[in-house]
Amino acid sequence: MAQPDQPARADRPGARARARRRGIVTATAVAALVVGLVVPAAPSAQAVDEYGFPTWAEVEQARGNEAAKNQQIADIRALIGQLESDLANARAFAEQKAAEAIEAQRVYDEAVAVAERLQAQADEASARARESELAAGQLAAQLARSGGTGDMSAELFANPGSADTWLYRLDMMDRVAGTADSLYEQAQQDANTASALQAQAVVARDELQGLKEAADAALVAANEAAAAAEAAVKREQDNRVQLEAQLAVLVENRAATEADYQAGQRHRAWLAEQERLRRIEEERRAAAAAAAARAAAEAEARRLAEERARAGAGSSGGGSTVPVAPPASSGWQTPHYGRFTSGYGWRRDPLGILGEKLHGGVDIAAGCGTPIYAAAAGTVVFRGRDIYGANILYINHGSGIQTEYAHMLYPATVGYGQRVGAGQVVGYEGDTGHSAGCHLHFQVRVNGSLVNPEPFLAARGVYLR
Numbered sequence: 001m002a003q004p005d006q007p008a009r010a011d012r013p014g015a016r017a018r019a020r021r022r023g024i025v026t027a028t029a030v031a032a033l034v035v036g037l038v039v040p041a042a043p044s045a046q047a048v049d050e051y052g053f054p055t056w057a058e059v060e061q062a063r064g065n066e067a068a069k070n071q072q073i074a075d076i077r078a079l080i081g082q083l084e085s086d087l088a089n090a091r092a093f094a095e096q097k098a099a100e101a102i103e104a105q106r107v108y109d110e111a112v113a114v115a116e117r118l119q120a121q122a123d124e125a126s127a128r129a130r131e132s133e134l135a136a137g138q139l140a141a142q143l144a145r146s147g148g149t150g151d152m153s154a155e156l157f158a159n160p161g162s163a164d165t166w167l168y169r170l171d172m173m174d175r176v177a178g179t180a181d182s183l184y185e186q187a188q189q190d191a192n193t194a195s196a197l198q199a200q201a202v203v204a205r206d207e208l209q210g211l212k213e214a215a216d217a218a219l220v221a222a223n224e225a226a227a228a229a230e231a232a233v234k235r236e237q238d239n240r241v242q243l244e245a246q247l248a249v250l251v252e253n254r255a256a257t258e259a260d261y262q263a264g265q266r267h268r269a270w271l272a273e274q275e276r277l278r279r280i281e282e283e284r285r286a287a288a289a290a291a292a293a294r295a296a297a298e299a300e301a302r303r304l305a306e307e308r309a310r311a312g313a314g315s316s317g318g319g320s321t322v323p324v325a326p327p328a329s330s331g332w333q334t335p336h337y338g339r340f341t342s343g344y345g346w347r348r349d350p351l352g353i354l355g356e357k358l359h360g361g362v363d364i365a366a367g368c369g370t371p372i373y374a375a376a377a378g379t380v381v382f383r384g385r386d387i388y389g390a391n392i393l394y395i396n397h398g399s400g401i402q403t404e405y406a407h408m409l410y411p412a413t414v415g416y417g418q419r420v421g422a423g424q425v426v427g428y429e430g431d432t433g434h435s436a437g438c439h440l441h442f443q444v445r446v447n448g449s450l451v452n453p454e455p456f457l458a459a460r461g462v463y464l465r
Contacts, residue, residue: 059246076247083236090232094225098384101222104215113358115204122198129191320465328461335375336440338366340465344452350436360450361443368438372427374420375403383412390433404443
């Protein structure tokens with residue numbers, strides 16, 4: 001960009017300067033660090049914005065020439081539009097990468113489940129083959145011991161009345177031999193099945209490493225995109241204020257004042273204060289909602305206990321109720337209070353669309369909008385939406401343990417990199433995404449692999465039913 005203290009700068013903003021300005025803004029809008037406002041006592045002719053935004057010195061010089069002023073107004077409005085466009089693009093890109101990361105993880109989880117299932121089926125077929133072969137061998141040995149018929153002609157000549165008995169023995173021997181042959185055939189079939197399943201399991205396991213690497217890379221890309229989107233938000237907030245102030249000076253055709261220079265600083269301070277107040281109010285509401293949800297859960301637990309006592313046994317329909325208890329000494333607690341509606345394992349898709357799938361977690365339903373809690377202290381490592389639109393959150397608890405929360409009504413109330421405490425409200429129950437109704441889908445991952453949350457939490461003194 002040409003230096004603004006050159007005389008020609010007042011007569012023409014410069015096509016090359018404008019082109020360079022737009023190019024730099026476009027290239028750096030997402031990832032560039034925020035540029036602080038220049039706040040001098042008077043415009044500095046040497047102040048040139050390294051990112052291509054107009055300086056106050058350029059604005060002052062442009063005011064002296066109608067054509068230059070109009071061009072500067074057009075440039076500033078274009079820059080404001082570019083900031084808005086870059087911010088929208090950064091957010092859309094972050095959402096896309098988040099969805100890709102969740103889908104890559106889902107594909108890996110399903111591949112792990114399929115490989116484990118194939119291996120279990122192969123082991124079962126091998127066991128059946130061994131049992132059939134053993135049974136056939138035992139029958140053959142028994143036939144050899146009892147068997148043969150000896151000198152049948154002599155026996156029949158000496159005891160002509162024993163013919164029926166001999167015919168019966170021959171028929172039984174024939175049946176036993178046939179059974180042994182069938183068992184051998186079944187053993188061979190089971191062995192062949194086991195071999196085929198074992199081969200499929202090996203192929204499935206061989207694919208896992210590549211899928212795991214793809215899932216990890218997708219998560220890294222998603223978090224980088226999220227960080228870039230956050231940078232774009234801050235860049236838009238910080239620079240738009242100054243651009244709007246510069247635009248006002250040019251449109252009103254007046255000299256810039258100290259108030260104009262300080263406008264950005266004041267607005268940033270105001271935004272920071274509003275954010276502080278918002279967080280305080282959010283924490284207050286979350287605490288009130290948590291207390292209300294806990295009280296409601298306690299009341300429901302008492303009601304169900306009274307019902308069971310009156311009925312003598314059993315419980316009301318719709319699933320058992322998650323016990324209400326203080327956080328365990330292990331530092332873990334239930335992520336949600338409500339009805340336990342579905343456990344971990346293979347099941348048919350409740351919507352009848354995806355067929356049989358691994359249900360990689362547990363479902364708890366308390367009602368749309370009820371609070372969801374961090375199951376333990378940790379750090380948020382992911383927040384996003386999957387390809388179906390479900391709001392999802394991952395919290396890392398160290399030692400290779402990660403908890404995951406899905407179908408939240410709104411995006412999680414905590415963001416990437418934020419530290420959370422056990423029992424802190426992190427979202428609210430919803431039915432976003434592939435869901436048959438409001439509930440929390442809760443998963444636990446250990447060293448990258450899904451585990452059943454029930455025994456995992458039970459080992460830490462937390463029970464879900």
